[in-house]
Amino acid sequence: MNETTADATDAATAAVRRWAEAAPDAVLLDGFHALKHALRFGARVHLAVASDKDAVLALAADLADDLVGELAGRLVEIPARTLRELVPRVHPTGVAALAAAPGRQEQLDALARLPRRSPVVVLDNPRNLGNVGAVVRLAAGFGATGVVTTGDLDPWHPNAVRAGAGLHYATAVARLPVDGLPPGPLYALDPEGEDIRSLALPDDALLAFGSERHGISPELRARADRLVALPMRPQVSSYNLATSVAMALFHWGGPAAP
Ligand SMILES: C[S@@+](CC[C@H](N)C(=O)[O-])C[C@H]1O[C@@H](n2cnc3c(N)ncnc32)[C@H](O)[C@@H]1O
Known part of the structure; x- marks a missing residue:
């Protein structure tokens, strides 16, 4: 396993662990648009994952340039297989996130x-x-x-x-x-x-x-x-x-x- 693959695997494992911890009362944001709107309207996002971070940042540059910096900092890239294990039906944009439910x-x-x-x-x-x-x-x-x-x-x-x-x-x-x-x-x-x-x-x-x-x-x-x-x-x-x-x-x- 080279260093880059090991890093990606570590990030995926950490993301999955945080996901599991946050999951019980969190809202699942399924897909790029759900994450985009949630961020714009002040949701507290615990974790955001993508199977292809570069592709999501390119999409953001196209559709939501106000969020490119925030997404670049927040998105954790995980293998597509891990994303499929986390989300029952992966959104075509390959993005999912967990956010706090409002009180x-x-x-x-x-x-x-x-x-x-x-x-x-x-x-x-x-x-x-x-x-x-x-x-x-x-x-x-x-x-x-x-x-x-x-x-x-x-x-x-x-x-x-x-x-x-x-x-x-x-x-x-x-x-x-x-x-x-x-x-x-x-x-x-x-x-x-x-x-x-x-x-x-x-x-x-x-x-x-x-x-x-x-x-x-x-x-x-x-x-x-x-x-x-x-x-x-x-x-x-x-x-x-x-x-x-x-x-x-x-x-x-x-x-x-x-
Ligand atoms: C699909 S409709 C319900 C149809 C149902 N079978 C019924 O008997 O009323 C769903 C809701 O949309 C609203 N709606 C649909 N068409 C409407 C109309 N022409 N005028 C006012 N409300 C309407 C009503 O509130 C209705 O209860």
Whole structure:
């Protein structure tokens, strides 16, 4: 074994050991984009590994030149085989990282704080982690206060974080019971509601969306101040959950123009 190979093997072994120590409560950032966003939005990254560090730095130079220096200092190169042992489905960019989960109380405080300058998106018992991640990404992009899910899915599940491209760190994300939702007028999105174009969505609104299978639950419907419909041609039953969130946030207004 030459010196370079030995160094790489030592670094890999050390990385794996630190990974195992950090793992129990850490968030898995799967892929370059998740790591990029997490770093930009202040995540405390315990460990970042790549199977080809030079390739990742080249990607950063292309897509995120603000992070090239930080990534050069942080990324530990490990053999592709070791990365496959650490991550169930290695991202095409060959990058993975572990970051500290934000404190739950901090997230709840951010969601409950008034006056609120942008809506909270509520996903009522979502079934698809890809949709949850896509909605977190929308909430981050639109500058929404946060995303609350009800039901049994964990919105911080690695598949949701992957679909959210690491933007869970750019907004507040928490799971809560329906009777523990943050304060604010509750606008439930449902095809039976009044046309969204006839009303303005206030900044302090909770914008609630139903599950992919069953729509808005009776419990949430009973709590809603307004039922609101997105325009849709007759005979089309519904839109996809994440696209519905996109339309509603766009109708609310989004971040101030630069
Ligand atoms: C895939 S849809 C749910 C379809 C479900 N089978 C149902 O019966 O409502 C997921 C969620 O997206 C929102 N949504 C979809 N299309 C909508 C529309 N035209 N108007 C308002 N909300 C809509 C609703 O919140 C809905 O519960």
